[in-house]
Every structure is written in structure tokens, then in C-alpha cells.
Amino acid sequence: MKAEIEVLHPGLFCTIQDTGRKGFLKYGVPMSGAMDLYAAKIANLILRNPPESAILEITQMGPKLRFSDPVKISICGAFLSPKINNLPIENNSVYRIEAGDELSFGKRQFGCRTYLAISGGFKTRKVLKSRSWLEGVTDNFKLNKSMKLPYESIDESKINLNAALKINSDYMLTSEIDVYPGPEFELLSETEQLILRSQSFSIDKNNNRMAIQLVEVLENNLKPIITGPVLPGTVQLTPSGKLIVLMRDCQTTGGYPRVMQLSETGMNKIAQKIIGDSLNFEFLG
Amino acid sequence: MNSKFPRIRVMGERAILVEFETEISESILQKVLFLKKKIEDHYHKVNVEVINTYNSLLVYYDHTIDNVYNEVLALEDLFQGTKITKKSYPQLYNIPVCYDAELGLDLKLLSKENNLSLEQIIGLHTHPFYTVFFIGFLPGFLYLGGLDKKLQISRKIQPRMLVQKGAVGIGENQTGIYPKSSPGGWQIIGNSPVPLFDKNRLPPCEILAGDKVKFYQVSKSEFEKISEEIKQGKFQFKKTNYEG
Numbered sequence: 001m002k003a004e005i006e007v008l009h010p011g012l013f014c015t016i017q018d019t020g021r022k023g024f025l026k027y028g029v030p031m032s033g034a035m036d037l038y039a040a041k042i043a044n045l046i047l048r049n050p051p052e053s054a055i056l057e058i059t060q061m062g063p064k065l066r067f068s069d070p071v072k073i074s075i076c077g078a079f080l081s082p083k084i085n086n087l088p089i090e091n092n093s094v095y096r097i098e099a100g101d102e103l104s105f106g107k108r109q110f111g112c113r114t115y116l117a118i119s120g121g122f123k124t125r126k127v128l129k130s131r132s133w134l135e136g137v138t139d140n141f142k143l144n145k146s147m148k149l150p151y152e153s154i155d156e157s158k159i160n161l162n163a164a165l166k167i168n169s170d171y172m173l174t175s176e177i178d179v180y181p182g183p184e185f186e187l188l189s190e191t192e193q194l195i196l197r198s199q200s201f202s203i204d205k206n207n208n209r210m211a212i213q214l215v216e217v218l219e220n221n222l223k224p225i226i227t228g229p230v231l232p233g234t235v236q237l238t239p240s241g242k243l244i245v246l247m248r249d250c251q252t253t254g255g256y257p258r259v260m261q262l263s264e265t266g267m268n269k270i271a272q273k274i275i276g277d278s279l280n281f282e283f284l285g
Numbered sequence: 286m287n288s289k290f291p292r293i294r295v296m297g298e299r300a301i302l303v304e305f306e307t308e309i310s311e312s313i314l315q316k317v318l319f320l321k322k323k324i325e326d327h328y329h330k331v332n333v334e335v336i337n338t339y340n341s342l343l344v345y346y347d348h349t350i351d352n353v354y355n356e357v358l359a360l361e362d363l364f365q366g367t368k369i370t371k372k373s374y375p376q377l378y379n380i381p382v383c384y385d386a387e388l389g390l391d392l393k394l395l396s397k398e399n400n401l402s403l404e405q406i407i408g409l410h411t412h413p414f415y416t417v418f419f420i421g422f423l424p425g426f427l428y429l430g431g432l433d434k435k436l437q438i439s440r441k442i443q444p445r446m447l448v449q450k451g452a453v454g455i456g457e458n459q460t461g462i463y464p465k466s467s468p469g470g471w472q473i474i475g476n477s478p479v480p481l482f483d484k485n486r487l488p489p490c491e492i493l494a495g496d497k498v499k500f501y502q503v504s505k506s507e508f509e510k511i512s513e514e515i516k517q518g519k520f521q522f523k524k525t526n527y528e529g
Binding site: 022023024025026027028029030127128136137138180182183226227228229231233234251252253258261262263264285 | 294295296297298299300302304307308309332334335336337338339340341342343345347349419420421422423424425426428465482484485487488489490493494
């Protein structure tokens with residue numbers, strides 16, 4: 001019989017992700033994948049899973065899950081006070097789950113997104129060669145109550161509970177977001193460029209897996225561009241001055257000027273920010 | 286090629302952007318698609334994705350680029366002395382559209398605004414051989430060029446919360462088909478039952494950048510018949526080689 005996780009409570013927004021959908025950009029299919037790929041990779045690494053194994057991305061408020069069969073798990077990323085059968089556990093460690101055990105979460109201490117990895121990875125259906133959930137592409141796009149998530153129960157002999165990793169969580173706390181100038185950066189005036197280089201910005205309430213908007217407005221006279229390619233990490237500037245940081249589920253093309261491009265690290269960092277968090281752009285190029 | 290274009294520059298740690306003259310035209314598209322093919326052939330053993338838009342190519346690496354300088358040089362070499370030859374015959378897809386008032390929610394508005402009869406609208410919309418410039422916005426959404434000027438109309442001031450899957454719309458100088466239900470601001474003139482994106486099929490889209498599209502009118506009953514064929518998996522696109 002297949003092992004399953006039963007969703008007792010879905011949390012705020014949980015989604016199955018992997019390293020993303022590769023090879024389908026030309027059909028207009030977003031890349032998807034974990035918002036903080038670094039934390040997702042570490043969660044898998046601790047369990048000796050291949051890096052592209054599917055994990056559960058948990059945003060701000062964790063779910064309550066019941067496991068049908070024994071398995072190993074690890075949690076990396078934001079600290080959301082995880083508990084097994086109501087007993088507190090740590091991030092970045094391996095835990096053995098027994099049949100019937102319940103995993104729940106408590107108060108968020110830092111970060112925005114945490115990653116639950118499971119030995120062998122979640123075995124939800126692959127669509128277009130990836131298990132990443134995306135509205136319109138996969139059957140589900142977020143965890144719902146009573147949903148069942150398939151996994152493979154572990155081979156007893158392989159359990160190694162001493163695989164904790166010392167992880168530096170500083171990247172989740174810093175306000176410095178690493179960026180490169182984007183294709184249209186040079187079209188900004190010197191003053192506008194200076195504002196991007198030196199001012200602080202904060203995370204707007206409009207933020208999700210597609211894009212994170214910033215509160216502060218950058219007045220500008222840039223004209224729209226002929227619709228061109230965009231990527232996760234591309235920062236668009238709208239005529240009204242809104243800065244929109246495109247994230248993993250973003251469209252493949254867009255018509256707003258692309259003023260910055262976040263580095264991979266920059267994307268992992270901003271994925272750990274919540275509404276109201278402030279940030280400044282650290283230019284690499 | 287003049288010295289300014291194509292312009293090659295780095296976009297973050299994983300991508301290189303190649304830009305051509307800032308215009309929307311068949312000749313730029315031919316250049317873009319020709320070089321896209323060259324890049325794809327060159328990198329066929331490496332994990333690189335190349336997407337095109339009207340005047341850009343994006344070369345996306347599935348890893349961070351180790352040596353950007355080498356990659357840019359490799360692309361420049363690839364473009365050196367390249368003579369653009371026309372793509373061997375593109376495919377021409379004939380796509381059925383039902384312009385029934387029930388589905389063409391904004392036909393009346395377009396008729397009034399642009400002073401055209403329903404027959405004139407259908408005639409103008411089904412006449413051109415549209416060029417597929419690229420797919421973007423939504424999975425399977427075709428950016429089509431070639432809309433008759435007489436049909437141009439501005440987008441809705443207040444976009445609809447829900448535009449039906451298959452809706453055929455016009456926004457400014459563009460026309461297209463919504464591959465799935467979504468919010469949208471285009472003026473809707475009909476609906477096409479054909480599947481533009483199928484997540485369970487590899488590749489998920491049959492019509493690609495560089496192909497041609499021609500619409501033909503079908504009645505409501507023909508529309509329903511084709512919809513039924515699609516449901517039963519019997520539908521096949523009507524296509525021929527386009528010889529200009």
C-alpha cells in the first residue's frame with residue numbers, strides 16, 4: 001500500500017515544488033520551483049535526496065499533517081516552530097516519523113517560507129516533467145484540507161538520524177538583496193539609478209509566488225518596451241512607478257521596463273521576506 | 286548585420302539577452318528565429334533554453350554561467366558572418382472560430398465603434414495569414430501579427446474578471462485566443478474550440494513561433510461538433526505548408 005500524508009489543516013499556503021519545470025518556457029509555461037531554492041536544496045541534502053526531489057513549500061503558517069507510514073523528514077528555511085506529536089523539533093535535522101505521527105507548526109520566528117523534505121521526495125504526479133504545482137498546469141496548486149500526499153515509506157536499515165547540518169540562517173535576516181542592472185537600467189536617469197542603489201524599499205501586501213511588489217514608488221518617464229523576455233528575479237518598473245520583483249511562477253514575457261535582475265542568492269533572500277520587511281539593493285554589476 | 290545589432294548582454298547569472306532592432310516585423314522575426322535555431326543547434330548537448338519574442342532572444346542556462354565572457358564570445362562567433370536564410374516553409378494552421386453573438390460578447394460594440402457590419406468584421410478577421418511571433422503571457426497564448434487596421438480597437442477600460450477559454454479577442458493591434466479561462470481586457474469577438482495548450486502532451490503546444498494561422502468561420506453547431514471531437518481525442522489541426 002502506498003504511504004500517504006493526510007492534510008488535517010492546510011496552513012496558510014503550502015505547495016509542492018521541486019527545482020522547477022525545464023524546457024517549456026518557449027510554450028509560455030512558467031518555470032516554477034521552490035521560491036528559496038537554497039533552503040529546499042539543503043532540506044533534500046540532509047536526507048541524501050537528489051536535489052530535484054519534490055518538497056512541500058510552507059508559507060508563514062504551517063499545516064498539520066498525519067503520516068500513514070514510517071519515514072524520515074527534515075525541515076529547512078524559515079523557523080515556524082515545528083512539532084512532532086506536539087513536541088518541538090529543530091530545523092536542519094533528520095527526524096524519524098512513525099505511522100500515525102502528526103507534524104504541526106507554531107509561531108513563526110524568522111523567515112517566510114520553510115521546506116519540508118521527505119526521504120525519497122513527495123510522489124505527487126509529474127506534469128510536463130516536473131512535480132511543481134502551478135494553477136492551470138497541475139490539478140492542485142495549494143494544499144487543501146483532507147488532501148492526501150503520496151510518499152514512499154523508508155527502508156528501516158537506511159535510517160541515519162545523525163545527519164544534522166549546521167546552516168547559516170543569516171541570508172534570511174539580511175536586508176541586502178543582490179541584484180544586477182537589468183536591460184533597461186541604463187534608460188533611467190542618474191537620480192533614479194541612485195535611488196535604486198541607495199534607498200530602502202519594503203515588501204507590499206501584493207506578494208506571492210508570481211511576483212513581490214514593493215511599497216515605495218520610483219517616479220519615472222520610461223516608455224513601455226516591446227514585449228520581451230522576463231525571468232524569475234527580473235524587476236519591472238511600471239509607468240506609475242511600482243517595482244515588481246518577478247518570482248518563480250512569473251510569466252515568460254512582459255512589456256514593462258526591466259530595471260534590475262536579482263541574483264540567485266538575491267531571490268532566495270527576498271523569498272524569505274514578509275509584508276513590511278525592508279530591503280535595499282546591493283548592486284553586483 | 287550592422288554593428289549595433291544583435292546586441293548581446295548578460296541578464297543576471299543564468300541568462301544572456303540578445304536584442305535586435307526595436308521593431309515588430311516579419312524580417313526581424315526571421316532573423317530572430319534563424320539565430321534561435323543556430324543557438325539551439327550549437328547548444329544541443331547543453332541544458333540551455335532559448336525563447337524568442339518580437340525582437341529578442343533569451344538564452345537561459347539551467348545553471349549559473351561560469352564564464353560569462355566565454356559565453357558571450359561563443360554567441361558572437363555564432364552570429365559572425367551568418368547569412369540569414371528564410372526558414373523552410375512554416376506550417377499554416379487553419380483555425381475554426383465561431384463568431385456567434387453568444388460567444389462574441391463585444392461584436393456589437395466593435396461593429397458600432399468601427400462602423401462595420403458583422404459580415405465585414407468576420408471577413409476582415411478571417412482574411413489574413415497571421416504570423417505567430419512567439420508564445421507568452423499564458424501557456425499556449427500565441428502572439429499573432431497581421432490584424433487588419435480596420436479591426437483595431439482599444440482594450441476594455443475595466444477588464445473582465447473571467448474570459449472564457451477559447452475566446453478570440455482584439456486588443457489594439459493584436460488578436461489572439463485565450464488558451465484557458467482567465468481575467469482579460471480584450472474585446473471578445475468569438476470563440477475557437479481548438480486546444481492550444483495540452484499539459485498532458487509533449488510538446489504541449491503544436492503551433493510554434495514562425496508558423497502561420499488563418500481563421501475560418503464555423504456555425505454554432507459546427508463549433509459544438511468540433512468541441513465533441515476534441516473531447517473524444519479525435520481532433521486534428523488542419524495544416525498545410527505555407528508557401529507565402
